[in-house]
Amino acid sequence: MSDDCLFCKIVAGDIPATVVRDDERTLAFRDVNPQAPVHVLVVPKRHLPDAAAVLADDPTLLSAMFASAVKVTEDEKLGDGYRLVFNTGKGAGQTVFHAHLHLLGGRDLGWPPG
Numbered sequence: 001m002s003d004d005c006l007f008c009k010i011v012a013g014d015i016p017a018t019v020v021r022d023d024e025r026t027l028a029f030r031d032v033n034p035q036a037p038v039h040v041l042v043v044p045k046r047h048l049p050d051a052a053a054v055l056a057d058d059p060t061l062l063s064a065m066f067a068s069a070v071k072v073t074e075d076e077k078l079g080d081g082y083r084l085v086f087n088t089g090k091g092a093g094q095t096v097f098h099a100h101l102h103l104l105g106g107r108d109l110g111w112p113p114g
């Protein structure tokens with residue numbers, strides 16, 4: 001737990017969020033500013049700043065995040081397609097430095113992204 005981390009506070013239940021999956025190592029909750037009809041963030045419960053740090057700490061934790069995201073796509077019936085994104089670093093738009101996997105779906109997402 002990092003005291004000044006927004007997502008650590010959501011994991012701890014100190015800040016409310018709409019949780020869609022909760023397992024031993026990961027939490028999945030809806031983005032407060034959704035960019036698609038389904039926009040879920042999957043985070044590790046441990047504080048790690050980005051996806052590369054998750055990989056370095058424990059590759060199986062990265063797999064657990066991916067597995068949680070895939071289960072959410074099943075729950076949300078995203079059979080038409082979905083996008084998984086790790087924004088990594090300020091230059092890529094990362095604003096919360098607790099690793100999170102964006103799951104986007106429920107509309108035609110297009111490619112390349114804007």
Ligand code: 5GP
Nearest residue numbers: 006017029030031032033087093094095096
């Ligand atoms: P990033 O820009 O770091 O890749 O993504 C951070 C995401 O966290 C953004 O999509 C933003 O809308 C979301 N977010 C920021 N604050 C909150 C919050 O308090 N609750 C939830 N559920 N999402 C948040």
Ligand code: ZN
Nearest residue numbers: 005008047098
């Ligand atoms: Zn954190």
